[in-house]
Amino acid sequence: MGAVLAIARKDLLLLLRDKGGLFFVFFFPILFALFFGTVFSGDEKATRIAVLVADEDGTDGSRAFVESLAESEDLRVSPAATREAAVGAVRAGKAPAAVVIPKGFGERDAAMFGGEAPKVDLAVDPSRKAEGGMLEGILLRQAGERLGKKFTDPAALRRQARDGVARVRSGDVPAEIRKDLEPLLDRVSALADTYEKRAADLAGGGEAESAVAGFFRPLVVERVRTVAAEGAGDRPANGFAVTFPQAAIWGVIGATAGFGISLVSERTKGTMVRLRAAPIPGSAVLLGKAIACFTTVAGVVAVLLALASAGFGLRVQSPALLALAVASIGVCFVGIMMMLASAARTEQAAGGMGWAVLIVMSMLGGGMIPLMFMPAWLSSIGSVSPVKWAILAMEGAVWRGYTPAQMLLPCGVLIAVGVVGFAVGARVFRSAG
Amino acid sequence: MLHLANISKSYKRGALVAVDGLTLEVREGEVFGLLGPNGAGKSTTIGIAVGLTMPDSGTVVLGDMGPPTGGPARRALGVAPQSLAVYDELSGEENLRFFGRLYGLGGKALEGRVEEMLELSGLSDRRGDRVSGYSGGMKRRLNIASALLHNPRMLMLDEPTVGVDPQSRNAIFDQIESMRARGLTVLYTTHYMEEAQRLCNRVGIIDRGRLLAVDTPDALIDRYGGDSTLTIDGDRGQESMKTKDPARDVASALARGGVRGVRIDRPNLETVFLSLTGRSLRD
Ligand SMILES: Nc1ncnc2c1ncn2[C@@H]1O[C@H](COP(=O)(O)OP(=O)(O)OP(=O)(O)O)[C@@H](O)[C@H]1O
Ligand SMILES: [Mg+2]
Numbered sequence: 256m257g258a259v260l261a262i263a264r265k266d267l268l269l270l271l272r273d274k275g276g277l278f279f280v281f282f283f284p285i286l287f288a289l290f291f292g293t294v295f296s297g298d299e300k301a302t303r304i305a306v307l308v309a310d311e312d313g314t315d316g317s318r319a320f321v322e323s324l325a326e327s328e329d330l331r332v333s334p335a336a337t338r339e340a341a342v343g344a345v346r347a348g349k350a351p352a353a354v355v356i357p358k359g360f361g362e363r364d365a366a367m368f369g370g371e372a373p374k375v376d377l378a379v380d381p382s383r384k385a386e387g388g389m390l391e392g393i394l395l396r397q398a399g400e401r402l403g404k405k406f407t408d409p410a411a412l413r414r415q416a417r418d419g420v421a422r423v424r425s426g427d428v429p430a431e432i433r434k435d436l437e438p439l440l441d442r443v444s445a446l447a448d449t450y451e452k453r454a455a456d457l458a459g460g461g462e463a464e465s466a467v468a469g470f471f472r473p474l475v476v477e478r479v480r481t482v483a484a485e486g487a488g489d490r491p492a493n494g495f496a497v498t499f500p501q502a503a504i505w506g507v508i509g510a511t512a513g514f515g516i517s518l519v520s521e522r523t524k525g526t527m528v529r530l531r532a533a534p535i536p537g538s539a540v541l542l543g544k545a546i547a548c549f550t551t552v553a554g555v556v557a558v559l560l561a562l563a564s565a566g567f568g569l570r571v572q573s574p575a576l577l578a579l580a581v582a583s584i585g586v587c588f589v590g591i592m593m594m595l596a597s598a599a600r601t602e603q604a605a606g607g608m609g610w611a612v613l614i615v616m617s618m619l620g621g622g623m624i625p626l627m628f629m630p631a632w633l634s635s636i637g638s639v640s641p642v643k644w645a646i647l648a649m650e651g652a653v654w655r656g657y658t659p660a661q662m663l664l665p666c667g668v669l670i671a672v673g674v675v676g677f678a679v680g681a682r683v684f685r686s687a688g
Numbered sequence: 689m690l691h692l693a694n695i696s697k698s699y700k701r702g703a704l705v706a707v708d709g710l711t712l713e714v715r716e717g718e719v720f721g722l723l724g725p726n727g728a729g730k731s732t733t734i735g736i737a738v739g740l741t742m743p744d745s746g747t748v749v750l751g752d753m754g755p756p757t758g759g760p761a762r763r764a765l766g767v768a769p770q771s772l773a774v775y776d777e778l779s780g781e782e783n784l785r786f787f788g789r790l791y792g793l794g795g796k797a798l799e800g801r802v803e804e805m806l807e808l809s810g811l812s813d814r815r816g817d818r819v820s821g822y823s824g825g826m827k828r829r830l831n832i833a834s835a836l837l838h839n840p841r842m843l844m845l846d847e848p849t850v851g852v853d854p855q856s857r858n859a860i861f862d863q864i865e866s867m868r869a870r871g872l873t874v875l876y877t878t879h880y881m882e883e884a885q886r887l888c889n890r891v892g893i894i895d896r897g898r899l900l901a902v903d904t905p906d907a908l909i910d911r912y913g914g915d916s917t918l919t920i921d922g923d924r925g926q927e928s929m930k931t932k933d934p935a936r937d938v939a940s941a942l943a944r945g946g947v948r949g950v951r952i953d954r955p956n957l958e959t960v961f962l963s964l965t966g967r968s969l970r971d
Contacts, residue, residue: 525771529835
């Protein structure tokens with residue numbers, strides 16, 4: 256055991272002396288976590304969708320609509336002088352999206368009964384598909400809310416009823432529809448009266464809106480908490496809670512590649528000969544290397560998560576389960592390290608192959624882009640990547656609120672990969688002599 | 689001390705025979721030289737002797753300790769591999785300490801040995817520097833020192849002077865001569881015949897995996913070296929001749945007169961190798 260520890264200590268010392276290795280194991284992951292953490296959760300306004308709005312209509316209705324967009328928490332609205340300016344900016348890649356409110360919007364907007372639906376034109380940068388979809392949803396939501404308001408404002412309702420009757424009688428509307436619409440509009444006028452009366456009864460003026468609010472809301476969406484409370488009320492995990500575990504994976508990958516290369520270099524240099532000639536069991540050499548790799552992997556994850564909880568509002572729900580996750584990740588990547596080292600003949604091969612394999616694993620497993628942003632088929636392929644299970648294990652313990660039983664799957668996969676990798680690697684090493 | 693009996697080892701499914709039916713004994717207390725060109729099978733033989741390479745056939749016995757894979761045998765062996773077995777990013781003394789620990793050394797005993805080895809290899813004043821900053825010769829000396837650290841009974845030195853400046857080479861020679869004086873058994877491989885001639889009690893000539901002859905350097909030269917070459921610079925120009933007794937021939941030439949200079953080339957291990965294989969040691 257003394258020899259195993261001596262080897263582990265030597266390997267850790269070598270890592271500490273290797274500035275390039277240290278950079279990849281510790282500093283790059285920290286930079287990664289800080290950078291993407293800031294992007295995802297730093298400035299609220301920075302994550303809103305920027306949209307140019309050109310109001311060609313210039314009516315009360317269109318202005319009110321623009322205002323409602325500007326008030327939306329999801330958008331950052333800037334005015335554009337003309338349709339050409341707005342659409343041109345999108346085409347040139349200067350703005351992700353533009354909304355043009357064409358002439359006639361106000362008129363159509365005012366005519367709730369009969370007439371055509373109000374219409375806007377939306378231009379989206381083809382490279383920002385996701386934002387385009389979100390933007391369409393936001394526009395419809397704003398329109399829905401405006402509709403709800405119109406139905407609950409007695410004055411507006413009465414005006415709509417009056418204008419509607421006039422429009423119906425003017426003859427644009429087919430006879431059979433007019434037959435139904437006229438009595439309905441009468442009832443609408445009556446409804447406006449009822450609203451007013453009820454508001455007066457309740458509080459005496461002023462609160463008419465709140466008295467009837469909710470009667471005409473097309474859909475209320477309420478977010479259900481999927482993430483257990485993080486101590487501070489029901490604030491969901493912030494961006495750093497996502498990016499720090501992800502970044503820890505980069506450190507883990509750096510350590511795996513680094514120790515894999517160092518194991519190969521023992522072989523290409525003469526040191527392996529001397530280690531194997533020493534009066535220690537053959538397994539001691541691999542075990543020592545494995546302990547050093549495990550310590551580094553666990554250390555990287557611990558350092559990053561400690562940093563995240565010290566300075567970036569990350570709260571670890573279950574330290575015990577986190578310890579389990581970290582240990583499983585350590586076992587897994589020690590196995591991967593052994594497999595890489597046994598497959599490569601030279602340090603260059605180990606480095607090249609190691610990084611290639613690990614980066615693909617990371618890509619598939621959500622170490623670069625979170626799995627939720629990937630197409631379904633791709634994210635299900637991700638299950639073959641240990642990186643996916645490593646991230647899941649960490650998140651399970653940190654903020655997903657996994658039970659010990661739920662931790663079994665990711666941790667079990669990780670440990671199985673590690674054990675198989677170690678066994679295969681050790682076998683190849685032994686037979687390579 | 690070390691008995692290799694009928695050792696064979698081939699690679700590439702038998703297509704490349706590295707060692708071919710080699711039988712060899714290294715006696716207690718001698719420095720035994722294995723002299724041969726590149727690819728002769730020297731390193732493979734060492735690998736088999738220390739139990740790291742499994743021979744296809746043949747047996748290896750290390751004195752009363754049996755095969756070299758056992759614990760006591762390993763403790764009794766020191767190996768300085770041809771490719772340097774030192775960590776560049778550790779200092780000289782850190783390297784020594786690490787290898788000492790592998791042999792169960794620790795505490796005061798380890799520090800004492802590290803001190804001695806640094807002294808012996810002339811690295812005391814560079815002990816704290818990273819090995820990456822050492823010269824080739826210093827690395828070689830450290831390589832040997834860490835093989836000697838645990839006080840082995842037998843030392844394997846695989847081409848210990850490759851890539852070494854003349855000054856370090858002399859320091860290494862001194863190191864080996866002092867080992868010989870202390871009665872350490874050494875198996876020494878080289879493709880420099882001067883080294884074998886100067887340092888070794890006995891020399892084995894190895895080529896293409898086969899041991900062609902074994903004896904003391906003088907006996908090998910007497911037996912296979914052939915005649916000396918005598919070159920006389922005289923009135924009638926230069927004249928070369930083979931001779932068994934160069935002294936007598938020089939005397940008679942001087943008696944004839946008109947001699948401006950003479951040169952005697954005595955046979956050496958190079959000529960031994962040439963006469964055994966028909967090729968030169970360094971091609
Ligand atoms: N692991 C191996 N795989 C394949 N061939 C090998 C291996 N080790 C040695 N050989 C081959 O066996 C032969 C003997 O090699 P060896 O290293 O023993 O020679 P050497 O006498 O030490 O040469 P040098 O002076 O160059 O060190 C060479 O042809 C070499 O290419
Ligand atoms: Mg060799």
